[in-house]
Amino acid sequence: MIRPSAVTAQFWSTQDHLVICTLCPHRCRIPDGSSGRCGVRVNVNGTLVLPYYGKISSIALDPIEKKPLYHYYPGNQILSVGFLGCNFHCPFCQNYSISQSTDRSTMELTPQEVVNKALAENSFAIAYTYNEPSIHFEFVTATADLARNSSLKNVLVTNGHLEKEAASELLGRMDAVNIDLKSYDDEFYRRELGGDLDTVKQFIRIAGELCHVEITTLLIAERNDSEEELTAIAGFIASVNPQIPLHISAYYPAYHYTYDGTTPEQVMRAVKIASTKLDYVYPGNIPGEANTTCPTCGNLLVERRAYQVTTPGLHGTACNSCGAQVPIVLG
Template structure:
């Protein structure tokens, strides 16, 4: 048996078998990665689609996805690539990814769509080459990873969007196949190493109890109340038939979050997602869908009142 220590599942993998994520294999007693560089999906996306709103706003990100995941969310939007693997998929080397990102004129590479952290070796190799080429690294992840790997992973990234799917241990464990403590620890680790934004999908009756929301917001504020939070509306998908989140619930949770955190955005609702100066209320970044206009000239402070901002317009000027 080989034990994988990457994530809290601590899979004991028998020879010739793979762990719960379906991508990490015991071959002859050694950890083998048959899906190193196996790309399930790719695209050139607005960085806002990740969602990342406060890092390189208005730019396009060269985005790649992989196969497999170490969680089992019944509402997964990308279950066709996260809950299966394809043996004969397209492979790319890290240098090919960086070359294509450069040719596309993208200032960042995003590791996204499925769960990139179970492909940590490939992400780290790619991120190292990207940094040398002056390209930023962005990860979109469930954050379900052990501390040592989290430190390495987020140190290699420039920005991360991490799902905080609930603040209930039992829900994480029994319905999503995850571990809340590991995710909390990852958020804290990431926030010390790169730009971080969080996403919480509000699933009716599952994670929207007022007390749970208070605890979740309090946890984020305890790390940094300037971490942007994306409150996302749930729709039935994959195995989940729970009706979509009511707008009344979305609005009240968003309102409460805005009383505790500095930057709160609604996702999947069509609501305005402009970034306002927290001090004087001036519109700094205007968003209409994925059309983005940066209205503030200064990269660091509000042009109107001089308040110090928490977003990075241009990675290359830092």
């Protein structure tokens, strides 16, 4: 049910009785009473409104390593909020119950209430995560502005599928971001995910100018794990900055995909390939620890054990063995 009091959206125009949303490259042409592909931006009597503004599907204090961010406030907890909907339709989505449906119970919070909760939990920051938060641009930016006024940091976990102007406005408010780079094959992006690779690459380049960036690739055997594709993914990231950390996470069957889960051996092979181009590549979603070693001398810099983090090899943000600077932001 659309609330008449729903907040008006940014980034839209009208044409022939349709509302055209210009937040993301889908540029949905939305008839009266309908929503765009993401399910949360709705044409009500010729105005694009946000009936899901402030509707929170999940809110929890998480280790920041879970986002995953390994080089930003390691070992800290972060208040994490999620909403409903997504502008992708990945058939392997691990959060499909909130990303592919808007028919789920939520709690309603204002931006100030989210900030107050972060302060009450002694969180250093707010993470916008779980579903695709960028389609809730207006709530996220309002919350991020208030968070900054309260000396909190802002962290975004996203598919990076936004038009350039919105991307710059959103990323300009973020301190750190983890962006999915799900493939280096535009056909895979279009057919399987419902998105486009060039937009995601543009988003990563903008983020590289504005905030701390880490990238995640969910590794699916025989779909995005060829040596050629992994080399292309790592090469592109290196062209932005070879010190951007890349997380290569194991896929496991979820939602519509029933292919076998990715094995630890397959993940470690991918890590090895990507490490030829990048200084910091981490396995994810597999047993064992993902430590940070110095790319110059091999010294153990950061040790991670089940979200317990120590920094035996750091002196400030430099390697305590060879003195090389490490791209890490300590809390």
